[in-house]
Amino acid sequence: MNADKGYRKTNQRAMILSIVQEAETHLTAGEIFERVRQRDPRVAYGTVYRTLHLLARHGEVQELSFADQSSRYDARVDRHDHVYCTACGLLVDVDVPVALIARHVAEEQSGFAVANHHTVFAGVCPECRSHQAAGQRAGTKSANQPEQVS
């Protein structure tokens, strides 16, 4: 977690990395920016983006893109998959090693040399399911999320 990273250590970079690592969810750049500003209102938006790309390039965080147009950042840098709640937008990490078999199928079908893969599962989280069962209570977080899986 220390040693020479090949780039300068600044307060902004340390702050941004710790925000991603301590986050309870996969934050967007905008959400990270908000939390940075709570600690230091002088930090610029450009710095947040530049730092996130730097950290991603150095393997300190992982950048994820989903159906919504903004990128999200994950402190987990090993290969893993995600489950997405279509009712409230909750995003959860999962490990699906079974899917490794799938690479060979994909390679045979496409002729590609596959180096990586990522699966997004879409469904309904336990909390939203209990709300649905309880009779479609309104105002449950943000509804109307797209059903799209990507």
Added chain:
Amino acid sequence: MNADKGYRKTNQRAMILSIVQEAETHLTAGEIFERVRQRDPRVAYGTVYRTLHLLARHGEVQELSFADQSSRYDARVDRHDHVYCTACGLLVDVDVPVALIARHVAEEQSGFAVANHHTVFAGVCPECRSHQAAGQRAGTKSANQPEQVS
């Protein structure tokens, strides 16, 4: 392919649907817009977006999001996966039914009720691999694509 779709049939809509269906690749909204303009220069950007969303909502096309920030549209509306070339950006459809097993793993790990899933494989297409083998010939389509899988 005909009958009552619940929405009006217009030239623009028919044109946009046929462009997606006849496309050799998964076009972005911008690329679809260009092709529409070649046939009728009076069509507006807003019409293309509104129509694509309409067609997606009615299951006539499928909207896909990848690492690049623009959506792509696929005439295949059944569930399937994609292989993405990190060297030239080529995107190819694949069927990986094996991955269906993975849903149960994801459900057990997350507690979600999984309804759908989509896997993106990243790798190098046959053409780019032969170019690489031939000695890193420069100018091979667009290089420097992100390695990210999403």
Added chain:
DNA sequence: TTCCCTGCAAACCCTTTGCATTCAC
């Protein structure tokens, strides 16, 4: 005729970038 759809253009959101200043090393 009626209401939906379209063209137009402005606005929006997320992200990137140029430049002068500041700061880590």
Added chain:
DNA sequence: GTGAATGCAAAGGGTTTGCAGGGAA
């Protein structure tokens, strides 16, 4: 001290939207 990183602000790409005129049913 020196080059890398930051703050600021403007620009860029993709997408959405309000409104008035036009067209499908």
